[in-house]
Amino acid sequence: MNLSGGFVGSLGDYSTGASQIIMPHVVGSIEVYEQQTSWPVVLENSKVVVIWGANPLATLRIAWTATDEQGFKYFEELKNKKDIKVIVIDPIRSETAQYFDKAQWIAPVPNTDTAMMLGMMHYLYESGKYDKEFIENYTYGFDKFLPYLLGKTDNTPKNLEWASKICGIDKDTLKELADTFVSNRTMLMSGWGMQRAHHGEQPHWAMVTLAAMIGQIGLPGGGFGLSYHYSNGGAPTCKGAVIGGVNSASVGKFNDEGGILTSKILPINAIDEIYILARVELDTYAMAFLADNNILLHIFSAYQSFRGSFFPNTSNSVNKSGFVLLAQLRAFDDLSKRLFIAREITRARILNAAINCKVYGVSLDTAPHLDALARACDIAAVMAVEGGFAKWYFAAWNEIIEDQRSFKFTTRSKRPPADKINALISYVNTRIYNVCLSEIYKTELDPRIGFLHEPNYRALSLHLDLAEIFKPILGDRLIFGMLNKREITAKDFETDAGRIRFGREAVQKIELKMIEKLSSCANVAGQSLTWRQIIRREANQIKKYVCEGVPYEGLVWR
Incomplete structure (x- = not known):
């Protein structure tokens, strides 16, 4: 028909x-x-x-x-x-x-x-x-x-x-x-x-x-x-046991020998994403079940390094709009639009980082960086401004972090991180990247097409853009708080084959803090939203700009 x-x-x-x-x-x-x-x-x-x-x-x-x-x-x-x-x-x-x-x-x-x-x-x-x-x-x-x-x-x-x-x-x-x-x-x-x-x-x-x-x-x-009043609701339908459909997941805490210490049932509808930081065996049926329930899977190595994500591609998936994809591509190809988004993201990142410094009584002059940003005429120039500001910002960390003996910042190092502070930064940043990626996935934007970070053959990039705004707000503040309250100390780190990683208890402490923060609410534009929702809202603001031309302004959290 x-x-x-x-x-x-x-x-x-x-x-x-x-x-x-x-x-x-x-x-x-x-x-x-x-x-x-x-x-x-x-x-x-x-x-x-x-x-x-x-x-x-x-x-x-x-x-x-x-x-x-x-x-x-x-x-x-x-x-x-x-x-x-x-x-x-x-x-x-x-x-x-x-x-x-x-x-x-x-x-x-x-x-x-x-x-x-x-x-x-x-x-x-x-x-x-x-x-x-x-x-x-x-x-x-x-x-x-x-x-x-x-x-x-x-x-x-x-x-x-x-x-x-x-x-x-x-x-x-x-x-x-x-x-x-x-x-x-x-x-x-x-x-x-x-x-x-x-x-x-x-x-x-x-x-x-x-x-x-x-x-x-x-x-x-x-x-x-809800059905006792209709069609013999509650009347036994068979003499044998009825096996219901799978609608929950069981998670457990194990000791070093593999014995179960505690376990808990989680309703499958309460799960948005799963982070695997331990040795886990998954079969294809389990992967299909996750896909059917639109659950994202993020996988980490034994050294807490992010290794990849599993994204469902089923009829339940949200990220399937040809119109939005075309609008996103056109905005990427339009240098003026792409440059505008990249500048706004970088401006918000600079201001949010400066606010962190102000909270801890550290002076950081943003004027020269914002002036340079306004003059930037291409993406490479915007990236250069961001990189130059990052050096000044990380230098200010040594005035914020109290334990300079164990967590003095010298230079940013990755893959692998060279010291404890870099290991902490890398892990927390990765969590921010993953959360941004998960929230982008709930919109109709394509995570492969970024505006500040160049798309390439190997990686997604839009979540890296979004994370620039939220790393200072969520990640850096978490790091400062946990270090200065001695919730994370040098004893929480281990060295294995020359590489630095967290102990099991440290990962748990960081994750609990991260979950607590992401679940907490803040008022944005007259709405009480969780931080996950705020991240998703920011992605949708970008979507409104590329699709409808609605002015976009990167979130600055004061």
Whole structure:
């Protein structure tokens, strides 16, 4: 039909239009059409069952195909279980609420379920009753959600009083509900009606978050389910074990003999990139799995030297825009545009480095370098300005770094670094390069085409451009802080076959600092963004310039 002039297609369905889009980003699977915790497990282990925004006594009469209505018998068994408390949350007293005549019925204002859940989550957090261990070990992103919950982003704490005014349920009832959920094995059974509304992705997302704070996801009879009301959801589908798809990765800490010291499960949707700094065996299936999930792989040698990256090339890959590629090539071929971008990047690099010196009370005159930059008429001249400034800047490091006995800077050396300070600079810079490369990959820019650094047959170059801006902001400040606080000392380095490298503990300390910084937020152009997002924003600013002619100004962080 497309060959005959196109046609109108569709995406998703009417039943779960919002939920089926958001759930893969939240739990790694579509969830709404998947098997629920089986009814026998619920009936044996649950102490509280919450039927939230669902009317299974009506909707179990339908299915995708013909239904044998198995689900009814399980709701009948649930009604007859004296040791399970049933709570029905629904604006109307539905057939299900009437069927469970002894159940607690709570009737919020329609389409206020998310506010109701947020109020309970705020109470659980402030009272310390939430499962902190579950949040830390089995979830990702709670630190991004918490400022909103506490009202730090909009000056509106989502407390019980706030929720009560919106949903129409008094705060004491909300508090009682939260206490009941967290102190008993609780199964939250949601319907689909709540997501058929404006911002329909929010209620199910909130329910998963609430279930995570309760901390019972994965325990028999605990957690949440989104399909108990439809097509016999929860009815056992086979007598044997069901092997689910791979949706997580396991990481471990090993001793020198290869024994596992600790291990942790990481949801695959929480992983953007993997850095391999140890001896690891990967097969082709593992590589294909990483590609399918759009995960980048960065590989380092035994001496912490960067050796290469694996970039997915699947339908999930972001970096696939012919229009942007052509615009990027045209900007590269247009000397005035290329020179403008190169100057802006170098200007930002000079100013950011000078700000570092000012913070530590070191004088560094940028005027002659900026004047020379303004006069530079080709890329080679811009590179010469950058190189000349770098000599002055690195010389100033000896006034910033306190331990001059172990970390005195003399000259920049690479491949391999000649001393401890160069080894530290090389490793941290490489991490900045990799992060910039990963964030560029999430845009539509082609990392092979740089503007300051020349593209060549062997290397990518755009991430080197972007890193010039962020090395002083992220990398150099990390180095100064760790050295002057004695978090990294001469004892953290080893010499192997004449080459300097970090010990295992030193790498871990640097990585934890890097992760902490990249995950922290800063305000840029009125937005609170993580530093990863700020790097990506900078790449997109360059993209806007080459594609739309929007003026570009390199980020200067004061």
